[in-house]
Amino acid sequence: MAFDNTNKRDVLIMADFPNIDKIKEIQKKYYDIADKIEPHIAVTFPFDSDISDEELYEKLSKAAEKYKPFKITCHGVSTPVGEPNYRFLDVVENKDIIQDLILLFYKVSFTNFRHKNSIKK
Secondary structure, three states, X not given: OOOOXXXXXXXXXXXXXXXXXXXXXXXXXXXXXXXXXXXXEEOOOOEOOOOOHHHHHHHHHHHHOOOOOOOOEXXXXXXXXXXXXXXXXXXEEOHHHHHHHHHHXXXXXXXXXXXXXXXXX
C-alpha cells in the first residue's frame, strides 16, 4: 500500500524488538515503505502541528518519564476502522501501557487534535 503523509508528523516509539526480522517480514507484506522505517510502536496517527521538534520532544519525554522499559507481546494483525492503509500488530501483553501512553501524549501535546481512532477511556 502507498502512503502519502507529506508534511504530517507522527509520534513513534522506536523499540528494541528481539524478533525484529519477523516483524520486518510482516511490514514487507503490507507496506511499500517497509525498507524506509524500522519496526516501531505508533503512538499517534499522522497529524498537522506547528510545534517545534524540540518542544514536541521535550513535552513527550517529560510525559513519559514515569514509564520504565516494558515488554510487549503481539498476536495477530489488524486494520483500524476507517484506516485501510494501516496495519497494526495486536498487542496482547502490556496493551494498557501503550493505551496510557497514547492518551498521555495526546493530552500533553495535541489537546486540539483527536483522531477518530484515538483510544477512549
